[in-house]
Amino acid sequence: MLRLAPPKSRRQAEPTIALINIVFLMLIFFLIAGTLSPPTPPELINITSENAPPTAPPDALAIDAVGRLYNRAEPTSLSAFLAARGQGDPQPIRVLADQNLPARQLLDVLGQLRRAGAGQVVLITERTR
Amino acid sequence: MRLDVPPPAARRLSLTSLIDVIFLLLLFFMLSSTFSRFGSVELSTPGGGNAVVRTPDIILSVKADRVLVNGEVATTANLGSILKARRAGGSESLLILVDDQATSQSFVAALEQARASGLAVSVGR
Numbered sequence: 567m568l569r570l571a572p573p574k575s576r577r578q579a580e581p582t583i584a585l586i587n588i589v590f591l592m593l594i595f596f597l598i599a600g601t602l603s604p605p606t607p608p609e610l611i612n613i614t615s616e617n618a619p620p621t622a623p624p625d626a627l628a629i630d631a632v633g634r635l636y637n638r639a640e641p642t643s644l645s646a647f648l649a650a651r652g653q654g655d656p657q658p659i660r661v662l663a664d665q666n667l668p669a670r671q672l673l674d675v676l677g678q679l680r681r682a683g684a685g686q687v688v689l690i691t692e693r694t695r
Numbered sequence: 696m697r698l699d700v701p702p703p704a705a706r707r708l709s710l711t712s713l714i715d716v717i718f719l720l721l722l723f724f725m726l727s728s729t730f731s732r733f734g735s736v737e738l739s740t741p742g743g744g745n746a747v748v749r750t751p752d753i754i755l756s757v758k759a760d761r762v763l764v765n766g767e768v769a770t771t772a773n774l775g776s777i778l779k780a781r782r783a784g785g786s787e788s789l790l791i792l793v794d795d796q797a798t799s800q801s802f803v804a805a806l807e808q809a810r811a812s813g814l815a816v817s818v819g820r
Contacts, residue, residue: 582710586717593721600728613803617811618734660735669757669793669802673820676738686737691803693734 605639611665612692624690626660633671644675648682658686736803738818752786753778753814757805759796771804778812789814 603623610630627647628636637647651659659679663672676687755778756763762774769777778789789809793802809816 582714586710586714589714589717589721593717593724596721596724596728600724600730602727603729612731612733613800615734615736615803615807617807618736621733621735623729623733661738663799665798665800667799668795669797669799670795670820672799672802673793673818689736689738689803691734691736693732 606662607636607639610636610662613663613665613689614694615691616694618691618693620693621688621690624660624662626662626690628662629664629667629672629675631664631666633667633675635675644678644682648679648684656685658688659684660688660690662690736807738806751788751790751817753781753789754792755789755805755809756792756794757797757802758794759798759801762801762805771808774805775808775811778809778814782812782814787815789816791816791818793818793820 601623604625606624606626607628607630610628625638627642628639630636635642635644635647637650642650661672661676661679679687754763754765756766762769762771764774764777764781789812791802791805791809806816806818
């Protein structure tokens with residue numbers, strides 16, 4: 567009686583090392599190329615500017631297109647924001663505004679900040695080049 | 696009696712948990728990093744401490760769709776050169792007035808151009 571060799575049942579092992587290589591490369595890329603940033607309201611469209619001096623990603627008071635205030639993507643109010651910030655913080659207050667926010671509302675918020683005792687106020691924009 | 700215990704077979708290092716961790720790290724960095732570059736524009740608000748007392752030489756009026764320099768229509772492209780020419784012509788201070796319909800974008804663009812021209816800028820409404 568003729569004996570046939572049993573069919574090879576073992577699957578070829580997947581090339582795990584190659585997979586890890588690729589994932590490692592992606593990890594290194596994101597580590598180096600990206601900058602960690604606090605969350606901002608997702609629907610906010612940043613103001614663009616050409617020659618503003620560069621700055622770190624915003625940890626800022628965000629104002630959306632209809633004038634609602636956010637602190638790190640959480641709705642907030644001006645008094646709550648200032649209370650959370652604490653007194654005597656020497657850093658300037660950073661403000662992030664939507665492109666389509668009426669400029670007068672922006673100036674209103676800035677005036678309220680000024681009256682509440684805020685020192686320097688800096689507007690964060692997105693650099694286009 | 697001597698027994699020859701065979702040495703335990705070296706187990707291959709399990710790669711699954713390693714991949715798990717690396718995937719988690721990758722996801723974290725992909726989701727939490729940003730690639731946009733940010734800039735900062737300093738703002739002096741109306742009613743601030745250093746209000747301009749005397750009359751400004753130039754009034755820059757920001758409207759919904761256009762910008763007026765002392766009443767003359769300017770575009771975003773030539774606003775910078777107009778302001779530089781006026782600065783060379785002896786003007787020193789500039790007042791930005793924002794209209795009801797003006798957006799923050801046009802306001803900031805005008806503010807930047809005015810700052811770049813070297814004039815003393817103040818903001819009113």
